[in-house]
Amino acid sequence: MHQPSPPHPACPCPRRRALWLAATGLSLGLLGSANGAPSAKVEGLVRLPRAALQVQINQVGLDSLGPKVAVVSSAGRASSGRYRVLREGRVQTEGPLSALPAFEAWTPGRQHFQVDFSALTAPGRYQVEVWVGGQHVRSATVQVEPQALFRQTAGALLDYFRQSRHLDEGDRRRRIFETDRVVDVWGGWRDAGGDTGKYLSHLGYANFFNPQQAPMAAWVLAHSAHESAGLFARAGLLRQAQDEAFWGADYLHRVLDEEGYFYTTVFDRWGAADAERMVVGYEGEDGVYTRGYRSAFRAGGGLAIAALARAALLAESSGRQGEFSGATYLADARRAFSHLQTFGRSYCANGQENLIDDYSALLAAVELLRATGDAEYLQAARERAAQMLQRQDGEGHFYSDAVGQRPHYHAVEAGLPLISLSHYLSIEPEAARQASVRQALGRALDAQQRLDQAVANPYGYARQRFRLAAAGGTPGPIQSGFFMPHRNETGYWWQGESARLASLSTAAVLAGRALEPSAVPAGSANFGIRADLARSAQAQLDWILGRNPYGISMLYGFGARNPPAAPSSAGVMLRGGVSNGITGAPDSEAGGGLAFANGPSEDQWRWNEQWLPHSAWLLLAAVTLAR
Incomplete structure (x- = not known):
């Protein structure tokens, strides 16, 4: 997951990690180090299979x-x-x-x-x-x-969300950092196996790393239960999907402040005994409390709006609701969008919006347009889409910033730019604008294919472009590799990429179906997209589900071999939960080599811990492939 669990003997805090390892004589060496050679010691680590x-x-x-x-x-x-x-x-x-x-x-x-x-x-x-x-x-x-991934996994994925619900009555009254205000932030989902915190997003201080967490899960559930009601109904899962969607929307209603911004986190330093659980922002692996608890579009605000707007549509079509009504969800979405359009930039750590704000706000505007039909949201969507296309170079690669210096890469939602543009395409009435977006989607898909095929790649793993960067330092030149680089602007955060892979699979299918009709094959084979895109989309899911060098299915309860229980998950692994997954070797700044581990230190969260976005993205991929 995204952070260490609270300090205890089996899972020491980052500040004491080196001393603890020295005292126990354990090593973080892994088979498959940065130079591809086996390390000498692998205690507590999952070895690559040795069979000939x-x-x-x-x-x-x-x-x-x-x-x-x-x-x-x-x-x-x-x-x-x-x-x-x-x-x-x-x-x-x-x-x-x-x-x-x-x-x-x-x-x-x-x-x-x-x-x-x-x-x-x-x-x-x-x-x-x-x-x-x-x-x-x-x-x-x-x-x-037919529809194998959905049929095999959807029920367990929905069960995972229900098992992850956060039911602590103490969250009915939590203080806002540096104030005397007490607010009701009850409900939502635990973020990960060993983390009872609740996050719309985190890593905002690093500007380019915000993942969509609880709002993404809420949007996936509401969107899927609404758009694919028949699919869930035939599986006997429709009511369960609706219940979980409304559960997520109810939480988003509670964490919407009366001023119009969402609370980014409900946090207690991962259960530290001396930490007050409160509405607060935080930074770094030590969880330093900050005032950054107001969500920008990129810090979960955009996806929260999208989820609420879609939940309103779901309530209208189903005649059902959660604790709050569909009308309340829609009013929340409208109010929050208006607020973030005015003040969202001031909630960004560096005072500047980037590509994550663009695609999050775009999806919010699209869902509001679907729910209301109001022209103001079409105009807002057009502006965000245009901004995204300006961040794309001639080869098809996106950049995070406005000056084309930082290539966009993301360990969680690399496919979300194309997914947001694909959704925008479905509501844009003007042919010229449609053509521009289709061209952008095609360039981006082709760029990813070229990147993946530029080196030998037997598993078809989706590669990424990046620049090594330390906090406050000058970034290096653009390079490419398989895994998330370990030297990046967060100063510490990298982990397995199950969510990233499922997001890219979803993006390949949605964007592939949205290309010019001449580029979309007839019939239902290959998910209705080009054969090369279908192979790539399937390869990412195959990696999560066992077609990887370790032969491990990251979806717990499915497959021949699953990740072991991890200390940072309190020893609990939920069926339908998805572990973070495989990474580059810890001693490689660029994420080269290969690693998967369940210890020996608290760092095992990088590989084993189950995390909410992974199951959300896998469910979205399963629904998308089945439609």
Whole structure:
């Protein structure tokens, strides 16, 4: 997740981490260090599988008409082999393996192959069996069926939200930092397994890292329950989805101040005994309290507005509501949007809006337009969309700032710019504006494809452009890599990227469907998008669900192997929760190498801890693919 848990012997605070490690003799060395070589000590860490031959596959669900690819990893340099694909134990197809380009970044000394069985569409349980260099192995099983990801996971993902509800009655009366005001901030969801704090966002002090947290979950639930009501109804999940959407909207109503801004966090330094739980902002890995508790568009304000507006539509269409009415949700959204349009910039740490503000405010304006039909929101959406297109270069890459110096990269919601533009496209009536947005979407999708294919990439992992930067320092040149760089403006924050991958998968599908009709294939195969985009979209989900070098499904309760319980999660792992995931090696500033761990220090949250945005993004991806 995004922060350490409270200090205790098994999970020391950051300030004492080095002393604790020295005293215990443990090391943070990982198999797959920055230079690709194994480190000497790996106590408490999850090792990469050592088997001479491995088949990594999505262990949960693949759509009948979508891409289906397994990755084969073999020790040594064998350049050929054979495979066969089994359905319910019976051979469906077989053939030769051909070696992929050499890939040394994560598993030096191994050769990779792919088995593409996309042509097989019959429902059932599938396995891939391979022979290479005298070795033989069979993969885990995967369910193939129509709308597989939704059918397999939606119920558990909804259960995760319900299990994560925050029910502490003490939140009925919490003080606002440096004031005597007491407000009702009850409800919402615990942010992560070991964190009872509630966040619209965090990391605002670093300006370019704000993730959308509780508001994103509330919007995903409200949007999905409204737009895809039939999908949930056929699965017997509609009422549960509606209940959770209204639960999220009710919390957003409570954290909307009478002045028109949202409270960013309800926080107690991760349960520290000497910390008062209150409405407050905070900075850094020590959780220093600040006055930054008013949410800018990028600090959750924009997505909170979008969620409330969509919850109003859901209330109207369903005849249901939460504690508060649909009319209340809509009035909240309108008031907050007006306030942030006037004062939002002053809530930004550096006093300047950036791309995150743009795409968050754009989605807010789009949802308000859908809920009200008022022309003012169309104009606001047009202005934000135009601003976003100005931040895109000729190759298709987005920049976070206004001067084109900082490439946009995000460990949580890298796909949200394209998702917001895709939603805007659906409400824009003018053909010329539609054409400009479609061109921008196409350039961005093509730029991501080129970036991913610029190096050997057997797993199809979505790469990113970044500049190494320390707080207050001069950033380095633009470079590219697989994982989030560890030297960045936050000073400490990096973690696994399950949410980022699901967001990019969703973006590829939504934006791919929004391209010019000539670029969208006929029929329902490949999710209704170009084959290359479909393969990329599926590859990101496959990584989360087990097709990764560790063979671990990050979705707890699904697949052959899950992350172990982590101290920062109080030893609790919820079915339907998604762990942060795999990262670059800790000793690599640029996030090179590979790492996944459950210890030995409190740093294990970077890999194992379940976090609210991961399940929200996976649910949105599942719904999007199924529509």
